[in-house]
Amino acid sequence: MPELPEVETIARQLRARGIEGREIGSAQVNWERTVAPLTAATFSKQVCGVTITQISRVGKWILFSLSSGQTLMIHLRMAGRFSMEPGAHDRLILRLSDGLSLYYRDTRKFGRWRLVDDPEVILSKLGPDALTRKFTLSYFTETLRKRQRKIKPLILDQAIVAGLGNIYADEALWESKIHPERVSNTLNDAELKNLFKAIKHVLRVGVKNRGTSLGKGKTNYRDVEGETGGHRAEVKAYGRGGQPCKRCKTPLKKTVVAQRGTHFCPSCQLR
DNA sequence: GAAGACCTGCTA
């Protein structure tokens, strides 16, 4: 569930909570696959006594730089979240200096904590982060022209551009009036530019609103403080099948594209 | 490409 804006919100809040500079006294791993391929014992041993020097984000990854020289790379997948308070479904707990604890909660157990010597082993497989200057219009244009693939799965592909997930992909396509099944190399210059700008726009606004929370319950997105994201009210396409388009009033359609639920306006997003 | 796997919980 968390995409770039949600992950960025969480990284900012972890810094605001003073996690940087704290030493890990011990790690309690309650679901061993979270730290795979390491075992819980090896993971705990390797992070014990190590200080978290810096917290950053690339795409949907959260990076904890460690004083040991290693990097703890965390991917929240569908339902991972952090809390400063204990709760149900805590899969990993870091006991930090000064009595502070950091709780990693993950109802669906999909999230992964990777302890690596060199983060590039993972990061080099990603395309540029959508909100950095590395993600340029010329890169985007050249990359999409070379491909002959439906546009929605292309912009969801983290090796092309890192950060978009199913919500913001639908939002960016709605914003730029492009049908999700358009084939990438049929897009003209104006369309490519509009889509590029829309991707940056929807993600920036998403960050400003501290992410998007939809449904209810234990798998719904919450930030570190337990708050829902404020972007829900700004969503134009995702989850709005059957409701009127906010541009032209035509009822939006919900279909499946590349095995993902997809929401679009059949009137203003032309194929 | 598509389908299944990994998981649990919510909704219809």
Next chain:
DNA sequence: TAGCAGGTCTTC
């Protein structure tokens, strides 16, 4: 009870 969910990985 079946179907679906904000993500990715593996295997056809």
